Amino acid sequence: MRLQTRIKEPDFTLCDQFLFSEKCGCLDLAEKPSTFESQEYGSLIESTTTTSQFLIRFLQLDLVKPVTFEICTTKPIIQLIFLMERFDNQMKHQIREIKEGTSVCPISLNASTAECLAVSMTEKHFCSFLETINWDKKEAFSVMQASRTTNGLAEQCLSTSPEILNAIRAICTCDRKGSFKRLYMEAKVTELLLLQLEQYQKSATLGVKFSKTDIEKMYEARSLIIKNLTTPCSLIDLAKRVGTNEFKLKKQFKALFGTTVFGYLNEIKMNKAKQILQEGNLNVTEVAEQLGYKTSSHFVTAFKRYFGYSPGSVLKVFSAMLLYIVEVIGNFTAEDIVLITLS
Numbered sequence: 335m336r337l338q339t340r341i342k343e344p345d346f347t348l349c350d351q352f353l354f355s356e357k358c359g360c361l362d363l364a365e366k367p368s369t370f371e372s373q374e375y376g377s378l379i380e381s382t383t384t385t386s387q388f389l390i391r392f393l394q395l396d397l398v399k400p401v402t403f404e405i406c407t408t409k410p411i412i413q414l415i416f417l418m419e420r421f422d423n424q425m426k427h428q429i430r431e432i433k434e435g436t437s438v439c440p441i442s443l444n445a446s447t448a449e450c451l452a453v454s455m456t457e458k459h460f461c462s463f464l465e466t467i468n469w470d471k472k473e474a475f476s477v478m479q480a481s482r483t484t485n486g487l488a489e490q491c492l493s494t495s496p497e498i499l500n501a502i503r504a505i506c507t508c509d510r511k512g513s514f515k516r517l518y519m520e521a522k523v524t525e526l527l528l529l530q531l532e533q534y535q536k537s538a539t540l541g542v543k544f545s546k547t548d549i550e551k552m553y554e555a556r557s558l559i560i561k562n563l564t565t566p567c568s569l570i571d572l573a574k575r576v577g578t579n580e581f582k583l584k585k586q587f588k589a590l591f592g593t594t595v596f597g598y599l600n601e602i603k604m605n606k607a608k609q610i611l612q613e614g615n616l617n618v619t620e621v622a623e624q625l626g627y628k629t630s631s632h633f634v635t636a637f638k639r640y641f642g643y644s645p646g647s648v649l650k651v652f653s654a655m656l657l658y659i660v661e662v663i664g665n666f667t668a669e670d671i672v673l674i675t676l677s
Contacts, residue, residue: 335352335353335354335407335408335409335411335456336350336351336352336353336406336407336408337349337350337351337353337389337405337406337407337408337411337454338350338405338406338407339403339404339405339406340403340404341370341375341378341401341402341403341404342401342402342403342404342438343401343402344372344374344375346370346372348368348370348378348380349368349380349382349389349391351382351384351389353384353389353454354386354387354455354456354459363383363384363385363512363513363515363516364382364383364384365381365382365383365384366381366382366384367379367380367381367382368380368381368382374398374399375397375398375399375401376395376396376397376398376399377395377396377397378393378394378395378396378397378401379393379394380392380393380394383515383519385516385519385520387455387459387520387523388453388454388455388519388520388523389453389454389455390451390452390453390505390519390523391451391452391453391454392449392450392451392505392506393449393450393451393452394448394449395448395449395450397448400440401440402438402439402440403438403439403440404436404437404438404439405432405436405437405438405439406435406436407432407433407434407435408434409434409456409457410431410432410433410434410456410457411431411432411454411455411456411457412429412430412431412432412454412455412456412457412459412460413429413430413431413432413452413453413454414427414428414429414451414452414453414454414455414523414526414527414530415427415428415429415430415450415451415452415491416450416451416452416494416498416502416526417448417450417491417494418448418449418450418451418502425493425494425499426491426492426493426494427491427492427493427494427498427530428491428492429527429530429531429534431457431475451502451505451506453523453526453527460527463524463527463528463531464531467528467531467535469531469535474531474534492530492533492534492590492592493552493553493556493590493591493592495529495533495591495592495593495598495601496598496601496602496605497529497601498526498529498530498533500605501522501525501526501529502526504522505519505522505523505526508522532592533592536588536589536592544586544589544590548578548582548586549590551576551577551578551586552576552583552586552587552590552591554575554576555572555573555575555576555583555587555595556587556591556598558572558575558576559572559595559598559599559602560602563599563602563603563606563625563626564624564625564626565626566599566626569583569584569595572595583595600636600640601640603625603636604636604637604640604641606625607621607625607633607637607645608637608641608645608648610624611645611648611649612648614649617649618630618633618634618645618646618649621633621645622634633645634646
């Protein structure tokens with residue numbers, strides 16, 4: 335199948351590729367950068383990674399004027415879209431079906447800079463995932479269609495959970511090479527898709543309807559949670575601060591973000607803790623204090639329950655890597671180090 339993506343005005347082709355051919359070997363991995371620059375519209379940088387199963391595209395937009403994308407495909411495809419901050423100042427995602435032929439997608443930003451991850455696959459490949467979770471194709475497409483409109487990319491998407499955000503970061507920062515990178519990227523895309531489908535199913539089960547004001551209140555609540563990690567608000571206080579009641583807060587927050595208020599707070603704290611530990615600048619007790627835990631034992635218990643291993647093991651891995659680097663460097667002569675620096 336052939337997939338073309340271009341900016342309609344001014345006319346600029348970002349992607350024009352033949353994809354997912356049965357002749358392609360399972361070890362195929364192709365990477366291609368593309369840059370668009372215009373004084374009138376701004377700039378766009380796209381990094382494309384193609385495997386036998388997925389087309390993975392990471393876009394960095396710095397626009398001064400709205401643009402319209404035109405997508406042309408010779409066969410129906412499924413796209414997973416992940417919008418980072420600056421698309422309506424919210425992080426969102428959606429799964430959409432792009433039918434055979436040409437379709438348009440306007441991009442209008444409230445702020446000039448934004449990032450987007452887009453993953454394309456065949457409809458057949460997508461439906462095989464639906465079968466693994468016993469979700470009827472017709473029902474799934476109905477739920478996904480109901481969750482969005484066609485009046486813009488960032489309209490009525492689901493909100494990005496910390497789990498989804500972590501998988502996105504892993505894809506965008508992957509520095510593996512060759513077959514290792516292909517396997518890693520495909521595994522992470524599969525993880526993203528399953529997380530998306532899970533959130534769609536949960537939203538369909540809850541059946542919660544949102545007004546624009548409701549959505550704004552839930553995003554304000556999420557922002558307050560992130561800003562107050564060490565001294566979190568109670569549910570009652572959080573509800574009052576965003577102008578709703580405790581019942582609505584619990585129900586709407588879970589429907590929008592796919593987790594409870596406490597669950598979201600815990601996800602953010604645990605991933606923040608892991609990031610700090612991997613940097614190797616603080617010990618376990620200091621990390622516990624920084625994140626507002628009363629004792630380090632409470633932190634260790636929470637960390638192990640969430641990740642399945644202790645925070646100390648993260649530090650041990652970092653220390654082992656550091657010792658290995660020091661040992662390797664120690665084997666170099668002064669002349670070797672000078673040559674490496676010059677190269």
